[in-house]
Structure formats: structure tokens, C-alpha cells
Amino acid sequence: MLHSHNRPVERGKVYLVGAGPGDPELITVRGLTLLRQAEVVVYDRLVHPALLAEVPATAERIYVGKTPGRHVLPQEAIQELLIDRARRNRIVVRLKGGDPFVFGRGGEEARALAQAGIPFEVVPGVTSAIAVPAYAGIPVTQRGMAGSFAVVTGHRCDLEALALDWSALARIDTLVLLMGLRRLPELVRTLQAHGRAPDTPVAVISNGTTAAQQCVLGTLADIAERAAHLSTPATVVVGEVTRLADDLAWFHPEP
Amino acid sequence: MLHSHNRPVERGKVYLVGAGPGDPELITVRGLTLLRQAEVVVYDRLVHPALLAEVPATAERIYVGKTPGRHVLPQEAIQELLIDRARRNRIVVRLKGGDPFVFGRGGEEARALAQAGIPFEVVPGVTSAIAVPAYAGIPVTQRGMAGSFAVVTGHRCDLEALALDWSALARIDTLVLLMGLRRLPELVRTLQAHGRAPDTPVAVISNGTTAAQQCVLGTLADIAERAAHLSTPATVVVGEVTRLADDLAWFHPEP
Missing domain, CATH: 3.30.950.10 (Tetrapyrrole methylase, C-terminal domain)
Structure with missing residues (x-):
């Protein structure tokens, strides 16, 4: 999307993407590029609908609704889901409110992916x-x-x-x-x-x-x-x- | 640029934009939209050339090279420059490394603009x-x-x-x-x-x-x-x- 600078998007990889603080235009260019190519999107409660609208209609969307004290899926199940979809050779985007490494449990997900041998990229967000x-x-x-x-x-x-x-x-x-x-x-x-x-x-x-x-x-x-x-x-x-x-x-x- | 969400870009206004930490794809969507419509860009030392390449060829580019201890322009002169170009009814982008409000002196620039009655918007960046x-x-x-x-x-x-x-x-x-x-x-x-x-x-x-x-x-x-x-x-x-x-x-x- 930046004319002079394009990095590849890879299958079988998990992208831990920060959605930013609320205003959908505060997502990063890298984050938006990934959303538009995602085959699986695993997302939380505070993600703006305008961002989900950028995801291809054919993609699998999985709401894991992490809120304090009440998770639709426990943390371990989210990690297993990311590993499973990456092993099926999908382009997997894990979309989190804010920044994935600021109280987003992104560090735990990255550790689970590293331990399972799944390649990943962290796309920081505006916190x-x-x-x-x-x-x-x-x-x-x-x-x-x-x-x-x-x-x-x-x-x-x-x-x-x-x-x-x-x-x-x-x-x-x-x-x-x-x-x-x-x-x-x-x-x-x-x-x-x-x-x-x-x-x-x-x-x-x-x-x-x-x-x-x-x-x-x-x-x-x-x-x-x-x-x-x-x-x-x-x-x-x-x-x-x-x-x-x-x-x-x-x-x-x-x- | 987000299909469902477009805010106007206004003349006579200063946009204090965070360029992000270095990787040009970590600029926000809002920041890139503004760069592409800028008529004046006032930028610092640590801004990636790929971002400046997005600025229209017709825009005025002003390097103010703020580095510790050695400023091409003193802070007060930067603020006067922003105020002057906004009064000439330009779309002015003040592009800063990282986030404008994290040790970027963006707060001082915002105060100067507010005191001069110049409208401004803060576009946070990935710090x-x-x-x-x-x-x-x-x-x-x-x-x-x-x-x-x-x-x-x-x-x-x-x-x-x-x-x-x-x-x-x-x-x-x-x-x-x-x-x-x-x-x-x-x-x-x-x-x-x-x-x-x-x-x-x-x-x-x-x-x-x-x-x-x-x-x-x-x-x-x-x-x-x-x-x-x-x-x-x-x-x-x-x-x-x-x-x-x-x-x-x-x-x-x-x-």
C-alpha cells in the first residue's frame, strides 16, 4: 500500500495485529494490508466493525470476545485455534484492541506459537x-x-x-x-x-x-x-x- | 482509505502526525491519508524516506531536523512556521517520529497552535x-x-x-x-x-x-x-x- 515498500504476506503464519484504540483509521498500514488478505481473523470485543468490513467475505471470522472475567474461549483454546489454522496453511490474523503486547496477552500467544514452531509476526498498534x-x-x-x-x-x-x-x-x-x-x-x-x-x-x-x-x-x-x-x-x-x-x-x- | 469510514481533510489546519517507530508500514491509515493530501510537510530527522515519497510532488517540504542539542530550527521557529502556513490556508502536516505526544514536543506545538487560534488534529503514532x-x-x-x-x-x-x-x-x-x-x-x-x-x-x-x-x-x-x-x-x-x-x-x- 506504500508505493515503495511492500512486504510479503505468508500462508501458515499468524499475524498478531494491533487494531488501535477505537478510531478505525488509527490501524497501521501494515495491519490493514493484512486484514485485506486474511483467510482467518480471530478477534476481540473492542474491534471496530469498520475494520472487520475490510476482511474478505470468504475469510473465516472467529469472535473470541475476551472481556475481563468472561471469555467466550479460554486463552489456551485461542492459542490452539491459532496453531490449528496456521497448520492448515492459512493466512491467520489475530486482531486485538490497542497494541498486542500492552496487556493484550499477545506475549502469551507469541510464546505458544513459538513453542509450536509456528512462524509469526507482531504488528504493533497505537495504544x-x-x-x-x-x-x-x-x-x-x-x-x-x-x-x-x-x-x-x-x-x-x-x-x-x-x-x-x-x-x-x-x-x-x-x-x-x-x-x-x-x-x-x-x-x-x-x-x-x-x-x-x-x-x-x-x-x-x-x-x-x-x-x-x-x-x-x-x-x-x-x-x-x-x-x-x-x-x-x-x-x-x-x-x-x-x-x-x-x-x-x-x-x-x-x- | 477505509471503505466505510472517511473523515474530511481541512485547509488552514495543522495535523500533528506520528510517523511510527521506523518501519514505514507502521504509520496509521489516517497518517498516510493526510501525507497524501498534504500541501506543506514539516518533518524531523527520523522519518523514513518511503513516507516522504507519499507526499505530493507539489507540496512544500520543510526539514527541521530536530536532534538532541542541535536543531536546524529552534522550537519557537517551528511553531511560527506551522502557524504561518496554516494562516495561508494550507493543509499542514507536522510529521514526527514515533508518537507526537511521547517526548516529541507535540504538546508544546499543540499549545502554540491553540494560543494562536489555529485548528489542529493529533494523529497518534505507534511509539x-x-x-x-x-x-x-x-x-x-x-x-x-x-x-x-x-x-x-x-x-x-x-x-x-x-x-x-x-x-x-x-x-x-x-x-x-x-x-x-x-x-x-x-x-x-x-x-x-x-x-x-x-x-x-x-x-x-x-x-x-x-x-x-x-x-x-x-x-x-x-x-x-x-x-x-x-x-x-x-x-x-x-x-x-x-x-x-x-x-x-x-x-x-x-x-
Whole structure:
């Protein structure tokens, strides 16, 4: 699709493709090229219908609907499915919201493929952790304001599998919590318990980069109440950079 | 370019576009659409020639070559240029390596545009912080291994402008340092001084996602020596996830 640069698409291979944060035009050129040549597409809940519309009508489409706590297919079955279709010599696209290696369990799928001897390619995607704040006018870094950012997830299964060091996370300039709406009251308590000031500004963006985007601003002290009416998926941003949202908000979807 | 989803491209507007990490096919569909309609393109050092080849021959191309410590144009002059061309009613694309809001000074440019009353759009890009490790077989998050990641930059000008909390950064599961090769000896000393174990695994990837990609693995104790021969730009990844590189490396550019 880029005139001077075309890489082959191979049969018997699995492509772990990031679909991006929501806005379908934020998929990569490589990702779209692969979708248009896919023979099998295995996809998740948060993938935009406009992307699936690019897949050939003859392709096999398999919805595996991974949501926290309720999987249509368990992780191991997804991995077996990818291996099976690759062994049948198909062009297999595993399409994931955001980036496949940012809380997408793409690393586990890559390991299963490597262990089974199946060739694979990773096609990174635009991560919601950066793009959702950007669509709300919030740069995760800003000179003189934020020289570092960190990303965690609010998925129950991921949180319980890991001991996060909240005393360290509380001190990072910009902290982004993906899928964090249900855990927002717990998050704001935890950050304050680890010394983050109650007046630290916070933004919660629901359905970021889509026509349904909503952004609520507040502080660690009041954001849980202010954002209680928002719907999932939502991205939480903690730090001084959220103060820029008022001036830099540029994306105003039609109501 | 996506059949079912086309947004307008407007004159008198500045598009802050992320070019992605190096591989030109990792630009977004939205970014490529804009490049192909651009009337003015203002671009940096790390933008791939294949992307510039997509810009109409009639467009004005302005190289502003931002590298640490040596700018062809000072930041204020870049901002004035963007404002000037937008006021002349052009379709202006500001093309930046990686993502415009991740150490790209995109936030400063957005502020200047907002203050001048110039409409703008942010087109996020695939960040090197995630994609460069991915091309070396390193997921920045992995269940049971890394439930958080943080990103900092080694640019001298950015480091000096900010007091980074290294005792917090040293405790984040996966730490990514962009543009960090020259500061690698200082980084490994600092992390160890703040308690990170000398045998913590580290990867340094130079020219990631391009035909010149090279990856060197080591530990905090020995990586500075092992990676001394690499050329810039380079991305440093610190943490257990770098152990996966041996099994998951999938990108093998032709030598």
C-alpha cells in the first residue's frame, strides 16, 4: 500500500495485529494490508466493525470476545485455534484492541506459537494508553511538566496475578490506568495512601477516540464521584498533564 | 482509505502526525491519508524516506531536523512556521517520529497552535517505546512477569528540564528508555544505586523496526560494555521481559 515498500504476506503464519484504540483509521498500514488478505481473523470485543468490513467475505471470522472475567474461549483454546489454522496453511490474523503486547496477552500467544514452531509476526498498534489521552487533549509527556509516564491495567485477572508496586507508581509523573473504571475508587485511595496529593488532577475518558468519547476532569479527591456515570471502556490519566485538556481538547465528536 | 469510514481533510489546519517507530508500514491509515493530501510537510530527522515519497510532488517540504542539542530550527521557529502556513490556508502536516505526544514536543506545538487560534488534529503514532521491543521479541507487559511499564527519554535537554524520580522508576517492572544509548552507563549506575539488582536483564535495540535493527542482551552490570558498539537511535529495555527475546525474536532483517 506504500508505493515503495511492500512486504510479503505468508500462508501458515499468524499475524498478531494491533487494531488501535477505537478510531478505525488509527490501524497501521501494515495491519490493514493484512486484514485485506486474511483467510482467518480471530478477534476481540473492542474491534471496530469498520475494520472487520475490510476482511474478505470468504475469510473465516472467529469472535473470541475476551472481556475481563468472561471469555467466550479460554486463552489456551485461542492459542490452539491459532496453531490449528496456521497448520492448515492459512493466512491467520489475530486482531486485538490497542497494541498486542500492552496487556493484550499477545506475549502469551507469541510464546505458544513459538513453542509450536509456528512462524509469526507482531504488528504493533497505537495504544489506548497514549492515544486516548491525546484525543482528549492530554499529552502523556510535556516539557517542564512530565518527563515520564507509566501504564498499568485495571483488569481484575491481571491485577491479581501481579503485585504492583504502588508506592513507585504513585510517584511517576503521568500514570495511565487502562480498563480502570470499576477500580477507580480503589485506585484513588491507593494513590493517596502512597502519598499522591488529593488535589492531583485526574482525567477519565470513556470510549476514547470514538464518536461516544466523553472526558471528565477532577482530582484524586473527587474523580471517583464525578466519573461514576461513565460507561466502559475507560482510560484514567493521573498527573499535571491532565490540566492541559481544557486548552488542547481538539476532538469533538458529534453528539 | 477505509471503505466505510472517511473523515474530511481541512485547509488552514495543522495535523500533528506520528510517523511510527521506523518501519514505514507502521504509520496509521489516517497518517498516510493526510501525507497524501498534504500541501506543506514539516518533518524531523527520523522519518523514513518511503513516507516522504507519499507526499505530493507539489507540496512544500520543510526539514527541521530536530536532534538532541542541535536543531536546524529552534522550537519557537517551528511553531511560527506551522502557524504561518496554516494562516495561508494550507493543509499542514507536522510529521514526527514515533508518537507526537511521547517526548516529541507535540504538546508544546499543540499549545502554540491553540494560543494562536489555529485548528489542529493529533494523529497518534505507534511509539518506539512499545514497537521497538516488540520487533525484538520483547512484550513490555507479560502476565506473571510485568504488570506495569514506564517510559523515559535520554535526551539531554529533556532530562535536564525535569527532576526524574529514579527511586520510583527503578521499581517499575519494565522500564523503557528512548534515545538512551549515550546515557546508558549513567542509567545502569543510577538504577543500581536505587536498588535494582545488577543481574537484572537488559536489552538494547539500535535502529529498531528497520533493516539495520540490532539487539544486544545483557544485565545492568554488563550491558554498557556489551552495547558500546551500537549506533543511535537506540531503545533500552530493563526488566524480566527482556528474557523472552531469545524465544520470541521474529524480525530478522536481511544482513
